[in-house]
Amino acid sequence: MPLLQIESLNVTIVAPSGNAHILRDVGFKLERGSTLGIVGESGCGKTMTALALMGLLPDAATATGRIEFEGTDLLGQDEAAWCRLRGNRIAMIFQEPASALNPLQPIGRQVAEGLTLHRGLSRLSSLAEAERLLDRVGIPQRHRRLDSFPHELSGGQRQRVLIAMALACKPALLIADEPTSALDVTVQAQILDLLRDLVAELGMALILISHDLGVIGEVCERVIVMYAGQIVESASAAAFFRGRAHPYSQALFGALPRARGGERARLAAISGFVPDPRELPRGCAFRDRCPIGTSVCEAQRPPTIAVAEDHFALCHFPSAP
């Protein structure tokens, strides 16, 4: 049994201006200890997928479908069960380390909080464990480290604190939503290394969300590409970086800056706009921006086609990898 299995997950935000279809028929599975990257541009549903997994969707959103985690369907459970799960079996780290920590509370207490909550540790032993976690994530040892406030740390250190916080209860699944986007490039690499090491060390599964294919390629075994709330391509990272089947994935790949061979090729921008989730087209959502779109794409929803073993694309005319 996989650790996580999502089937036909749909998330809709109900609003007077029209229902926004944020996630459409999302489905994937994740084995214990494996790593999955979700890539796509802003607003494609990456973060919403993560929030659905955490049960932290906005109040106005309704989710249907099935999220099976460690054998239970999460969508059916009550709030108390979600609270027992969050930070305990599924943990998440967020994009902005600057604002993701409580500015008025020392970091020691913030890291220790989950331990007192889920492990029932006393204040002192949870702080001792927090100290050990801060060591592990590489916050430099110094006087009164547990009493430091977030504003006394650098951006990279804050992200390390958030990682320590997420790992405190040794979750089975860690979701990292753009964990390095707000950091300097050199710090990015350190944080990615740390994440990769910790995932291997603790045997956790990892869902890494990023708009950056380079980041995904460095860490993940499997890649999912999302567009307008749908999964448009999914493949092993090896297969994906060998060849992309969906025109959108190809365009994303073309927009990737590469320093290779001294040639200064222009970056290929993807023209056009993502469709409004309240007014999605009848056929393929990528039709208007697609270089190979036809009238079929406009009229009919694309099917999911297996272009190779374990390599799928949501497209009428996928390329053979």
Next chain:
Amino acid sequence: MIAFVLRRVLGLAATLAAASLVVFVVLEVLPGDPALVMLGTEAQPQTLALLRAEMGLDQPAPQRYLTWVAGLVRGDLGLSYTYRVPVGELVVQRLEVTLPLTVLAISLSTALAIPLGVFAASRHRKWGDSAIMAFAQLGMAIPNFWLALLLVLVFAVQLGWFSAGGFPGWSESPGAAFQALVLPAIALALPQAAILARVTRSAVLDMMGEDFVRTARAKGLSRDAALWRHALRNALIPVLTIMGLQFSFLLAGAVIVENVFYLPGLGRLVFQAVSQRDLIVVKNVVLLLAAAVVTVNFIVDLLYAAVDPRLRTGR
């Protein structure tokens, strides 16, 4: 932290100096003879001359200002023209009423507003929230003098639980003196509590949308636990700001409410001094009120630093 306090103390002193200058210029330097204002246009020339000498009006303005400030520093506020007693004594007497009244009103307002605001925020868009906000809307719309009259009608005249006005003095009977302050304090506190509850609610709701609250929830805290442990303290900054501002409104409200309840407080003293044109009292009490407002702002600044570690570094 020491640098922070020192800077605020300097600011406080500068503000007070400026306030004293404004009060002096408005009351004594701008055209119009203060002695004539106090005595009226039909005063005897001899009386007028006497008062002018007593007030030192024969001296140049800068010297009078310095004499006044020097007196203030020594605690000598001069003699009230109408009461013929030292203004300092008068003020201390009146403070015995106004200070407990304001403290009672602000405690009442805070004790009521913050829990109600937090509760409303935790029941956001549910009927508990709507009910509290409806009451707050009502509380904001009611002027405090009208509320004071209403309270007198219901609790003093109809029910007879409290006296309708007057103040027996602390030495006579502390219990009765306290009781005499209850209705005025409620009249002062309720409109302020209404505003403060709304501010608390929206500050907490704002904080509930912050990233760190999402982090707290991702750790497994329930919405309410995240509110109490993480959002509330962060929401205190705007709440403290409003509380500091409300103190001035409270002092202004005290002028009116003390008159409705016949309380011999500072507000009533100002009111009477203005109507009797006792400029010596007006000048000193106005500066005293300004000093009170400035001091409260100073305390609010210190409280900010107590709440938020980022402000302690002095940057």
